[in-house]
Amino acid sequence: MVGGRxxxxxxxxxxxxxxxxxxxxxSGHPAAAxxxxxAAALRGxxxxxxxxxxxxxxxxxxxxxxxxxxxxxxxxxxxxxxAQLEAGLAVRLWPTSHTGTGES
Numbered sequence: 001m002v003g004g005r006x007x008x009x010x011x012x013x014x015x016x017x018x019x020x021x022x023x024x025x026x027s028g029h030p031a032a033a034x035x036x037x038x039a040a041a042l043r044g045x046x047x048x049x050x051x052x053x054x055x056x057x058x059x060x061x062x063x064x065x066x067x068x069x070x071x072x073x074x075x076x077x078x079x080x081x082x083a084q085l086e087a088g089l090a091v092r093l094w095p096t097s098h099t100g101t102g103e104s
Contacts, residue, residue: 011035012073021073031076037095038082039071045089046071060088 011032015024022040026033046056053071057064062084069075070085086093 007076010074011039011076015073018073022071034095035070035076036073038077038093039073041091041093041095042067042085043071045091045093049089056085056088060084062088 011026011029012018012021012024014029014032015021015026015036017024022036022043024036026036045051046053051059053064053067056062056067060067062081066075066077066081067085070077070081082093
């Protein structure tokens, strides 16, 4: 379980090239890679549907700043946050693999 000092740095800060988020290299950081995959999926759905952070907050019940923090990799979203985002969008955000790439 990620805890203690394991989350003292944001997922984005663990990347070799944080400016390339959500496509940065996160080798050796499987939990951060999952957050990155969620952020990329969320960003993609928002772009596809023309959703602002404010509108996504309205449909999901997740605070607008939290949505932004997830997308830019500033936080470790909890299961409840991901579940609310998935329910609000009616789409799966959690990657299908443990590498965070979304590939099986």
